[in-house]
Amino acid sequence: MDEALNSPMFAVFTVVLVLETLKTLFLGTATAYSRLAPKQFLNQEDADWLGGKAVTVGHPTTARLMRAHRNNIENLLPFFIFGCLYVVSGASAMAGMIYFVAFLIARSAHTFAYLTKRPMLRRNMYSMAWLAILATGGQAAFAILRGAL
């Protein structure tokens, strides 16, 4: 276990997690900030405080940032779960680093494509990240269960 945490693979896992988690945090904050200019808020007390009105969805930019944020959460959780299993599984460090970097590239490009309205790139990067998550989980489960049986 201590070896796994002092490996280059764990350093790569850390970098990917930090960048993807920061992106998720900033998308959440950007969603909130984007409500200020059009003065469209989710809560009546915010509208009363800052001047404006309470809405259900909000400005198209707000709605887009919110969808990109939600999509980040929905993919970051599976990646984190499978990545943790991978790190402790004893599976190939080289394969792990490839999966983690592929996830980072695909998810960075996915957010770029979401915010710049490029649907084909968004779909392809969603799929690439999806495959990287699946490969991470599959190989981790195989290594853990082979060791346990």
Add this chain to the structure above:
Amino acid sequence: MDEALNSPMFAVFTVVLVLETLKTLFLGTATAYSRLAPKQFLNQEDADWLGGKAVTVGHPTTARLMRAHRNNIENLLPFFIFGCLYVVSGASAMAGMIYFVAFLIARSAHTFAYLTKRPMLRRNMYSMAWLAILATGGQAAFAILRGAL
């Protein structure tokens, strides 16, 4: 720690996490796919690309898959947090395996009930998974804090 990761309990935890995370991933993908046939998309650029129109909620099947997906995320995160604490807590392996399997059964049946519109089964399975999460977290916290004090 290394013992905990080579135990049958960790193998059971791995299987439960893999199945529940895969279910969550597939529900997310199914939500996206379900937009194709009715041609109702969340983004205007998707509607322009694939033909169709941009909507806020979408077809009832899409909305149902999205709710089932969201419910999975909302329960998978607490289970993963408490499960990780449990694995490192040194608490009873037998109890842990029972909680983890109860969670898996309840959440599998919950998704089945959601997609096949069985509200009583859905409520009961939601409650069963909720209790399994609570038991996991409570016993883990007890063991960790008893060891620390």
Add this chain to the structure above:
Amino acid sequence: MDEALNSPMFAVFTVVLVLETLKTLFLGTATAYSRLAPKQFLNQEDADWLGGKAVTVGHPTTARLMRAHRNNIENLLPFFIFGCLYVVSGASAMAGMIYFVAFLIARSAHTFAYLTKRPMLRRNMYSMAWLAILATGGQAAFAILRGAL
């Protein structure tokens, strides 16, 4: 690693995770319960079963609980990821405990502010928790990458 898991810092991390995860779970359940009195449900089969009607958003109380719940999920995941990295990073235990407790205080006050409609307190506590998450992740990444290089 075993030292890290037997430290006072890990006990503090456990307490913070248990309280925040329980709050998240209870907000989810409160959202569901809040649909009973106004008889406004997300699913047609629930409306048929319990009497009432199916709606997209629901009663203002339900919508508020749901937003508070969602905000909890969106912050608990980044905190858990960065907190796990921190625990294994070997970074200062004292700093870690300060960040974790700051997160707990800020997020508890955030939920209080959300449910009692205090927008300034809510914004300030959101920002304080955000900074605590950032400090946790930044210091963890620094310690891990310094050890790996």
